[in-house]
Amino acid sequence: MKVTEKIERANANGRYFWSFEYFPPKTESGAVNLFERMERMKSLGPEFIDVTWGAGGSSSEETIKCVTTSQVAIGLETSMHLTCTNMPLEKLDWALERCKEIGIRNILALRGDAPRGVETWTASEGGFSNAIDLVKYIREKHGDWFCIGVAGYPEGHIENNDKEAEFAHFIQKAKLADYVVTQLFYEPDLFLSWYNRVRAAGIEIPILPGIMPIQTYAGFQRLIGREKTFVPAEVLAALEAVKDDDFAVREYGVKLAVEMCEKLKAGGHKGFHFYTMNLEKSVRQILQGVGFVSAAVATANTEE
Known part of the structure; x- marks a missing residue:
């Protein structure tokens, strides 16, 4: 089923919904652990999950294995x-055909990051320069088979200092897409302001805010440094006070x-996308804390 069909059904029933992101492990044992975790987290009731594609297709084979297992063996609607x-183009065609063979109807189309160790992103020969080109190509080749999501950046894309031009580019991209998943953020007011601006620009497709639970102080510092994410002073102070206690x-x-x-719910949002980092305990606790799942469901079959 398409992601948008599942969202429409949730909205019609007036209920909240959520989704999870995972990344493909690099080892066989890591894959086994991830699939067991996906199986356990299925009980949390995500509408769908998505699986990342390594920079430059570095994990393409692992990604295909992951989405095959999650979609076919575990029964999770997968993007x-x-x-x-x-x-x-030939590698894009290969990936899209594999998805069709597996029965995957959902693609999150991204420009992607530069490969590790490469400072400047460049298009490959015969490939595409941005997600707009990629979305157009998928539509041209496969019609409406795929439900296509794109990324949204509430704080603007870090590589474009012209925020007005970046926003106009996003609106152009969103007009071609079926849904949006945003980059992580830690200031809900920034997201809500951006969201309202997007709606005012005529974009009506679902927009899912991306929530990244903080797992470690060092990892958080690396993340916000790399992504140049704004963090409220009170959050930084609270973390500084406990930084040596994982x-x-x-x-x-x-x-x-x-x-x-809770603040996003108060702003009218019913859908949430969680960046799990292949971990489950924090996501379980958050879903329980917001009241999306019961304590019994949140604590069942937990390993971590």
Whole structure:
């Protein structure tokens, strides 16, 4: 089923909904652990999950294995990321045909990051320069078979200092897409302001805010440094006070995510996308804290 069909059904029933993101592990044992985790987290009731595509297709085979297992064996509605980075047409065609064979109807179309160690992103010969080109190509080749999502950037894309031009580019992209998943953020007011501006520009497709639970202090610092993410002063101060206690950092991360979700709910949002980082405990606690699942469901069959 298409992601948009599942969202429409949730909206028709007047209920909240959520989705999870995973990335393909690099080892066989890692894959086994991930699939077991996906199986357990299925009980949390995600409308869909998505699986990332490594920069330059570096994990393409692993991604295909992951989406095959999640879609076919585990029975999770799956969306596969697909990027432009180092992706000539023949590799794009291969990936899309594999999705059709598996029965995957959902693609998150992205430009993608530069491969590790490469500072400047460049298009591959015969490939595409941005997600707009990729979406147009998928539509041209496959009609309406795929439900196509795109990325949204509430704080603007870090590579474009012209925020007005970046926003206009996003609106052009969103007009071609079926739904939007946003980059992570830690200030709900920034998201809500951006969301209202997007709606005012005539975009009516579903927009899912991306929630990234904080797991460790060092990982959080690397993340916000790389993504240039704005973090409120009170959040930075709270984390600074517990930075040497991993358990306390994670507990604060859960508390912050619950508060963010509550503020987004108050702003009228019913759908949420969680960047799991292939972990489950924090996501379980957040879903329980927001009231999306019961304590019994949140604590069942947990391993982590």
